[in-house]
């Protein structure tokens with residue numbers, strides 16, 4: 540099933556530009572009053588989008604957030620919600636943050652929202668929750684899903700390489716979180732939703748097979764990446780939680796994010812941090828046999844064998860201009876060490892980190908990881 544047909548099942552119009560137009564979207568907004576929301580970085584894409592909207596909607600306005608890199612905090616959510624007065628549809632032009640802002644402001648004020656994606660950098664386009672910063676803390680809130688996800692592959696293919704790399708990091712991560720889910724079913728009896736599991740895994744493999752095309756900057760690669768990023772949202776809907784899309788590598792990323800927030804520092808791209816966490820998780824899985832045996836270990840080893848080696852993820856991420864050492868993000872040794880010992884406490888969810896920390900293996904494993912990836 541192609542992504543447009545699959546998306547339709549989830550009530551989303553995921554539409555690629557054809558013949559210079561978005562026919563379904565253009566029809567959807569006929570009687571609507573649409574506010575186009577962008578920031579200083581994405582305003583270059585927003586004007587042609589506003590022209591297209593203006594030619595179809597009952598009314599069109601534009602809100603430019605006065606920052607090249609806005610964050611989804613209370614003040615900015617308020618600015619978007621208030622900017623939406625007189626409109627009934629919020630269209631984000633951007634990627635993670637703009638999409639989150641419009642989804643959440645739309646949810647709070649009972650307005651539909653959509654996104655014109657400018658970079659394939661994370662899997663939040665199709666998800667119904669949104670990460671926000673409230674009172675300096677990172678928190679995930681329920682929101683609405685975007686009604687329309689507009690994809691212009693001429694734009695997406697030209698996104699900064701590191702943003703594409705971040706999207707790939709968020710997808711390679713799924714190898715690990717799916718394995719976390721599977722081993723949890725072996726070791727704790729947690730249920731795996733097989734439909735969500737295989738939908739996600741198939742999309743990850745298709746994206747992974749397209750990495751050479753991505754490295755060459757070809758649209759065909761970016762299409763598979765966008766497919767996988769959207770399917771991640773759908774797999775979460777099917778599972779009823781974020782298990783198919785988030786495991787230890789995401790917990791490590793959240794831990795780091797809170798540390799950046801505490802220090803009032805700029806937060807690196809989600810997928811960049813998740814990519815680093817993915818290398819750590821892969822290393823833990825691939826070195827499991829060097830740790831003491833445990834009840835059920837053979838089945839866990841068998842799952843670990845299906846995973847790519849950490850060197851593979853490292854090579855892919857590096858080729859897409861993503862950092863492959865924690866120190867490259869300005870993270871201190873202490874913070875990274877604490878992350879290894881503490882990140883599993885972020886969610887009550889069994890992962891490879893829980894396995895290592897609960898069995899007391901982290902003490903030696905942390906030294907190995909610091910040596911390799913600091």
Ligand SMILES: [Zn+2]
Pocket residue numbers: 661662709784789809813
């Ligand atoms: Zn993610």
